Amino acid sequence: MRLRSFPRLMLLVTLLAPPVGLTALAASLPPAGAPTEASMGMSARNLARQIHEDGAEATVRTLDAQKSWPQFRRAVAAGWAGWVSLVPDLIAHVDDPTATRLRIALRQALPRNPHAVLSVIDPGNGPLLGAGALCTPHGMSTRWRASSIHAISAVHDIHLAHQSTDCLAALAPPGATTGKADSGT
Numbered sequence: 001m002r003l004r005s006f007p008r009l010m011l012l013v014t015l016l017a018p019p020v021g022l023t024a025l026a027a028s029l030p031p032a033g034a035p036t037e038a039s040m041g042m043s044a045r046n047l048a049r050q051i052h053e054d055g056a057e058a059t060v061r062t063l064d065a066q067k068s069w070p071q072f073r074r075a076v077a078a079g080w081a082g083w084v085s086l087v088p089d090l091i092a093h094v095d096d097p098t099a100t101r102l103r104i105a106l107r108q109a110l111p112r113n114p115h116a117v118l119s120v121i122d123p124g125n126g127p128l129l130g131a132g133a134l135c136t137p138h139g140m141s142t143r144w145r146a147s148s149i150h151a152i153s154a155v156h157d158i159h160l161a162h163q164s165t166d167c168l169a170a171l172a173p174p175g176a177t178t179g180k181a182d183s184g185t
Contacts, residue, residue, distance in 0.1 A: 042068060044075070044082030051089050060093040069098060076105040079113030088120050091128050099128065106134050110167075111147035114155050121163040131166030145171055 051059045063069055075083035087106060091099050106129075110117045122129040137145045149171050152164050 042071065044080065044086060047072075047086055048082070051086065056089045057093045060090055063090075069101070073101055073105040076102065077108035079109040079116060081113060081116040084109055084113065084116040084120060088129060103129075103134055107136075107140060107144075110135070111144060111151045114148070114151040115157065115160070118152065118155060118157075118160040118163045118167065121167065123162050123166075125166055131163060131170050135167035135170035137171055 047059065050062065054062075063072060072083065072086075076087060084106065087102055091102050094102065106117055106120070117134065120129060121131050121134055124130070125132055127133060135148070137148075149168065152167055152171075155164055157164075
C-alpha cells in the first residue's frame, strides 16, 4: 500500500515544485518600482573606479554635471553596500546641502543595511559621518528609530563595536543612561 502512494506523492511534489520555486524567486526580487542598479545608468563599481582614477573631487563635479545625485542617494538609501561605501570618499567634497542629503540617505539605509552604514561611521564621531550626525532620530519616525535599534543590535562585528555603541547611544530616548554620542563638534 505504501508503494502505491509513492507515485502520487511524487506527482504532487512535481506539480507543486515549480510554483514554490517561482514564489521564492519572486520574493527575492526587488519590489515593483524599486530602483535597480541596471536601471540607474551608473554602477557603484564604475563610480568607485572613477573615484580611484580621477579623484573624489572630479567625481563630485561629474555627478553634479550629470545631475546624478538623486540616483546616487536612492541607491544609498536602499542600503546597497557598494553605494554606501562610496559616501565617505565623496562627502568631504560636496556642498553643505548635498552633505545633509547624503547623511539623510545613510540614515534611511540604517535599518535596511546596518552593517554597511556602521562601516562608514567615523569612529572619532566627526561632524560629517559620526554617529551623532548619522544616528540621530531627529526628523525620523519612531518606527525608523525602533527598526534601527533592532537592526544595529543584530550586528555582531567586533570591528564595528565602537560605532554600534555610539549609534545606539545617539538613538536612545532622551534621559536614557546608555551614554551619549555627540555630533563631533
